[in-house]
Every structure is written in C-alpha cells, then in structure tokens.
C-alpha cells in the first residue's frame with residue numbers, strides 16, 4: 001500500500017541523519033508498530049510517511065505515485081483525504097466545539113459543511129462514544145476523550161491509512177488500552193495503521209513490529 | 219453554518235478581550251475620520267454659504283488707462299487718459315447672458331460723487347435700494363432702511379457723526395430735500411464714511427443719466443471657482459475691468475482647509491496605529507497558534523486556506539469596527555455640530571450607502587494589515603508545528 005525506498009532525512013545542523021537509507025513496505029490492512037529508543041528517528045519517519053515533511057532523498061510510492069515529488073496541491077490532498085494523523089497530544093482547537101473540531105478537515109473553504117458530512121461526523125463521534133459531547137469544548141473532556149476526538153477528526157474524511165505517533169503516550173494505562181481497543185476495531189474494519197509507540201505490550205498486540213535504531217531499521 | 223469562517227469566528231469569540239481592544243481602536247480611528255470628514259465638510263459648506271452674506275466678492279469698474287509720468291526719476295503722478303463710464307442697462311443685459319448667471323446672486327450698481335452738506339464735504343454713493351440691501355444683508359440700522367424706489371437716504375456711522383445727523387432729519391443736498399431714514403451702525407468698512415442716496419439722483423447731479431461708476435457683485439461660488447465667473451463677466455464686459463475680491467474668502471477657506479487637513483492627519487495617525495496594533499497582535503497570535511496551524515496543514519489545509527483563516531479574522535474585526543465606527547462617528551458629528559450651534563441646520567442623516575462603504579473600507583484596511591501575519595502563518599509547515607519535545 002505504501003512503499004518507502006531509501007529514505008534519508010538529516011535535520012539542518014545535525015551531524016548524522018535522523019532517518020538513514022530506510023526501506024519500509026506498509027501492507028494494506030495491516031497494523032504496523034514502530035518502536036525504538038528515544039531519538040532513533042521514529043517520529044521523523046512517521047512524518048515523512050504521512051507526507052508532513054519531505055525527505056532529503058528517497059521515494060514513497062502510494063497508489064503508483066511518488067508522494068515525495070508530488071505537487072504541493074497533491075500533497076495537501078493526500079493529507080486531507082487519504083492520510084490521517086494522530087499525535088501524542090490531541091491538538092484540538094480549544095475554541096471550537098467537539099463537532100466543529102471533528103469537522104475541521106472540511107472547514108478549509110467557503111463552502112459550508114452539508115448534511116451527509118455532518119451525519120458522518122456524528123456517526124464517528126457516536127462510534128467513539130462521544131455522541132453526547134458534540135457541543136462540549138475540548139477542555140471539558142478527559143484525556144482519553146480528547147484523543148478519541150482527535151482520532152475522529154483524523155478519520156472524518158475517510159482516510160485509508162492512519163499514522164499515529166505515540167497516541168497513548170500521554171494517557172494512563174487504562175485509557176491507553178481503550179484507545180488501543182478502538183484502533184484494533186478500526187483496523188478490523190479495514191483501516192491500515194502505522195503506530196509509533198514506547199509501550200511494548202501495545203506494540204506486540206499489532207500485526208508487525210519494526211524496531212528502529214539510529215535512523216535505521218534494526 | 220460551518221465553513222472556514224467558523225474557525226476565525228471561534229477564535230475571535232474566545233479571545234474576546236483582544237478582539238474588543240482591536241475593534242475599539244479601529245472604531246476610534248474610523249469614527250474620528252468619519253466625524254471629522256462630515257464636520258469639516260459641513261463647516262466648509264456653511265462657510266461658503268456665509269461668505270455670500272459677507273457682501274460682494276466681485277468688483278466691476280470702468281477700464282482706466284493711466285499713464286505713469288516721470289521725469290528724471292521723479293514721479294509726476296498718474297494721468298488718467300480716458301475713462302469709459304459703464305452703461306448700466308447694457309451692462310446688465312450683458313451680464314444676463316453669461317453662462318454662470320445662475321451663480322450671480324446680486325448686482326449692485328453704484329455712482330459716486332462729492333457734495334457739500336451744510337458747508338461740509340461729503341461723499342455720496344448712489345445706489346439701488348433693493349439691490350443694495352440684498353447685498354449688504356449684514357447692515358444694521360438706527361431708524362429704518364429706505365423703501366425700495368424711495369428717495370430717502372442712509373448715512374454711514376462716521377459720516378453721520380461728522381455731519382451731526384440723526385434719523386428722521388431732512389437734508390438739503392444740491393438744492394433738493396431728502397429725508398434721512400436711518401443711520402448705519404458701524405460696519406468697519408468704507409460704508410461708514412459715506413451717505414447712500416438713490417442712484418437716479420446722483421446720475422442727475424453728475425449729468426450722466428444711465429451711467430454708473432462701478433458695480434459690486436455677489437457670486438455664489440460653492441462648487442465653482444470664482445475665477446470662472448470673473449472670466450465670463452470680463453468676456454461679457456470687455457470695456458470694463460472685472461476683479462475678484464476673494465482674498466478674505468480665500469483666507470477663511472484656507473483656514474477651514476487647514477483644519478480639515480490637520481483633523482484628517484490626526485485620524486489617519488489613529489488608524490495607522492490601529493493597523494500596527496492589529497499586525498503586532500496577529501503576529502504574536504500566529505506564533506502562539508503555530509501548532510494549530512500545523513494541525514490544519516496536517517488535515518489537508520492548503521497555504522491559501524491558512525492565509526484565509528487569519529485574514530478572515532481581521533476582516534471580521536474590521537467590519538465590526540466599521541459598523542460601530544459609523545455609529546460613533548454619527549453621534550460625534552451630531553454632538554460637535556450641536557456644540558458649534560449648527561445642529562438645527564444639519565442633523566446627520568443615516569445613509570445606508572455610507573454605512574456599507576465604511577464597513578467595506580474598514581474590513582479591507584484590517585484585511586490588508588493582516589496580510590503579512592497571515593502570510594507568515596501560511597509558511598508554517600505541517601510537521602514543524604507538531605514536534606513535541
């Protein structure tokens with residue numbers, strides 16, 4: 001589904017690359033975990049795969065297209081439609097309601113959000129057991145609820161791959177486990193998931209674990 | 219209704235203190251600009267209308283051809299070679315034909331001569347009562363003004379004192395008896411030193427019937443330069459000399475314009491300050507909202523969309539400030555005009571077109587100011603903002 005070849009990324013001023021000549025094939029429908037020590041380049045790799053940053057060299061094939069050399073418009077479209085991202089922090093906009101936050105991907109133009117999309121957003125919220133919180137502010141939710149809203153926002157446009165960077169990192173074990181259950185459910189429904197985690201139990205519950213060290217897969 | 223404006227509206231509402239402050243400063247700038255514009259326009263208008271009642275602003279005299287004679291550097295004085303006294307009927311007919319006739323309010327013909335009254339020399343000015351009183355609307359009198367067409371006379375304040383005249387007195391001038399209907403209160407002008415008597419009497423005394431010495435003209439020049447009227451009159455009366463007496467008017471108008479410019483500069487400074495504050499405040503909010511921008515980019519927002527989020531925020535603040543600035547400006551105008559005792563004459567009317575124009579202009583000004591911070595926001599990379607350390 002997503003094929004990364006010989007990815008290199010060196011941050012300005014760093015003495016060695018954060019990601020070094022890395023190859024990775026993400027298969028359709030799989031739940032892939034990436035683990036490794038702090039600073040080993042996991043987040044950098046995930047951001048490159050999700051087309052949030054461009055690698056210095058290498059290519060990533062998605063639906064027959066190299067997303068690294070795709071146009072700005074195409075990359076915006078990929079981020080908006082095909083790829084979903086979730087981070088350790090929820091990054092919800094505090095001044096918007098839960099429903100508006102979930103609809104954020106649709107709020108990028110003058111066109112108003114119409115009924116089918118509204119219904120879709122409510123469906124997802126329902127699924128995340130947040131149906132009754134759609135008018136709350138993010139600040140009024142618990143950490144687990146906030147993270148579920150962030151996942152709902154990521155998936156509202158019907159993405160086929162979810163990139164999650166330590167999605168349970170700032171949650172307690174029980175809440176983290178509930179998020180993991182949710183991710184497994186979504187995966188069972190056909191969503192491809194690439195997750196960075198420090199939790200070996202969560203990692204081991206996935207289909208495949210990739211270990212990184214010094215920007216390479218070890 | 220949910221679209222890109224939902225984001226800016228949410229932020230504006232959440233940061234209501236900041237929004238209010240920015241809107242207040244913009245409102246102040248717009249209100250002062252708008253009020254000063256209205257007031258100064260009104261005062262200038264009023265001024266021009268008042269200037270008419272200050273008397274004549276154009277003088278028509280016979281063309282005099284003088285010869286300066288000097289001998290060995292010693293000036294022997296001017297010799298008037300020839301004079302064409304003005305034929306009143308012909309002149310009036312010619313004036314009636316000029317293009318800007320409608321702008322000429324009053325034409326007051328005059329003939330001057332000297333006479334002896336009870337042994338003292340006195341200057342006599344022959345006038346047409348109706349026209350003269352129309353022109354000198356500011357005259358005040360002890361006694362009464364002569365009726366139109368009557369043979370009564372008026373005396374200037376100084377002339378009356380020198381000759382020991384009082385209203386109601388009968389005078390003998392050149393063998394004829396005249397009733398002094400009134401004495402003018404001091405005007406501070408040449409009018410104080412002369413006697414005003416009916417024009418035909420002076421024409422008889424000087425033996426020049428139908429002729430006059432000069433004409434004073436009051437032209438309404440609101441919206442038209444007085445030079446145009448002068449030029450047209452000069453073309454119509456080639457034998458005469460037409461001059462504008464607009465120096466007073468001009469200097470008065472000059473001070474009005476000066477005040478207008480000063481007021482305009484001050485409100486411009488307020489508005490520029492408002493724009494600067496908006497720019498500063500938005501720059502800091504861009505830095506503060508870096509992660510928000512990152513997440514917008516991460517869920518598919520283009521740079522253009524991010525730019526729009528920030529510009530629309532400023533557009534909203536600007537439009538609101540435009541509306542409240544208009545209201546405040548109206549109130550300010552009414553208040554100032556009332557303080558200037560001009561309020562009865564011009565109550566500022568509500569103009570929907572003016573309101574829309576001001577809202578639009580205010581929104582555009584704010585939007586333009588926001589362009590730079592919004593551009594900075596659009597440069598934020600999707601991942602850059604999300605790195606958590």
Ligand SMILES: Nc1ncnc2c1ncn2[C@@H]1O[C@H](COP(=O)(O)OP(=O)(O)OP(=O)(O)O)[C@@H](O)[C@H]1O
Nearest residue numbers: 011012014018037038039040041042043044045605
């Ligand atoms: N924006 C950046 N600018 C410069 N250096 C960076 C940047 N982001 C990461 N790095 C560096 O690149 C290397 C890899 O960082 P990365 O965040 O990918 O590690 P990680 O495996 O996700 O670590 P952690 O488990 O702590 O999140 C580190 O040495 C880090 O200091």
Ligand SMILES: [Mg+2]
Nearest residue numbers: 042043044165
């Ligand atoms: Mg990381």
